[in-house]
Amino acid sequence: MATLIIDRFDGKKHYEQSYTLAPEDMAGKTVLNTLLFIKQTQDPTLNFTASCRCAICGACGVRVNGHAILACDTKMDDLVKTYGSDTFRISPLANFKVISDLVVDWEPAVENLRKIHPGMVAKSEFSEKEGCRQTQAEFDRIKKQWDCIICGCCASECNKLTADNRDYMEPFVYTHAWRVANDSRTKDPLVHGKPAVSGGLWNCVHCQECANRCPKGISSADDIAAMRALVMSKGLTDGVGPAHAKAFYTDLVEDSGRLNEVRLALRTEGVSTLARTGMAITLLRQGKMDPLEVFGGETIEGHDALVKMIEAAHAAAKE
Ligand code: FES
Structure with a gap:
């Protein structure tokens, strides 16, 4: 038998609850399917979020044994192999406020994303007829960052946010700032660079945990380093x-x-x-x-x- 210990929150108190599963209840299942199985067969009060179920929407981030994963993209069988155990602790993403069980509050992170203007402001020379085109090579330069699905795994692992989140934003926010600032069609990279700096760009502690846990293989740490070089090259050298x-x-x-x-x-x-x-x-x-x-x-x-x-x-x- 396997045991899932789930960290729960009912709006007032935090507690843990254990669920026992027969091997056939989780064989071949993802973590998300296992959570759905528990909800359908054992405990309809268990709360978590998910949507696409195929690693696209970023809604199903949780922690297993303290490490952030996408629940829909992680097989229970693989966890058994990785940890050599069939007892796991499932927790909400760290560095987010918990709303209920595995559901966290995304509003502060989304507000940070708004600050760096993730939508491109295009150069004025693009004509209405031609549109806002770029070459394949120009797109290739930023395509890795476009893979970010804003699942929050990087933010959950970020040691800087754990130590002090008052002068730092979620690592994926800097990745999106880098992506839009380096888009060949962008009018002014500093539209995105300045809010990244005032939002703590220089406060990254280089622990690399964001890069280690990103399910899409993106390194926000690298994007932060590249963004620092970019803003310095554009004259933001104070501090x-x-x-x-x-x-x-x-x-x-x-x-x-x-x-x-x-x-x-x-x-x-x-x-x-x-x-x-x-x-x-x-x-x-x-x-x-x-x-x-x-x-x-x-x-x-x-x-x-x-x-x-x-x-x-x-x-x-x-x-
Ligand atoms: S449910 Fe969409 S990424 Fe997992």
């Missing part, structure tokens, strides 16, 4: 984030090729770094930081090759 990116570049290319934590902090935050003197003293005492690092160090072996590699990456990004 700690751009300063940190520039300091990284200076350390690697113009200086020794070593990331020098002391100079990196000074170049990024200037004198306000002094506010963290206490932490610096602790690091010094523990032998984790060398004060002489502020004067730099020997250039690393192979520095020329590193510079060439970075320049080649720059050139490739411009193509």
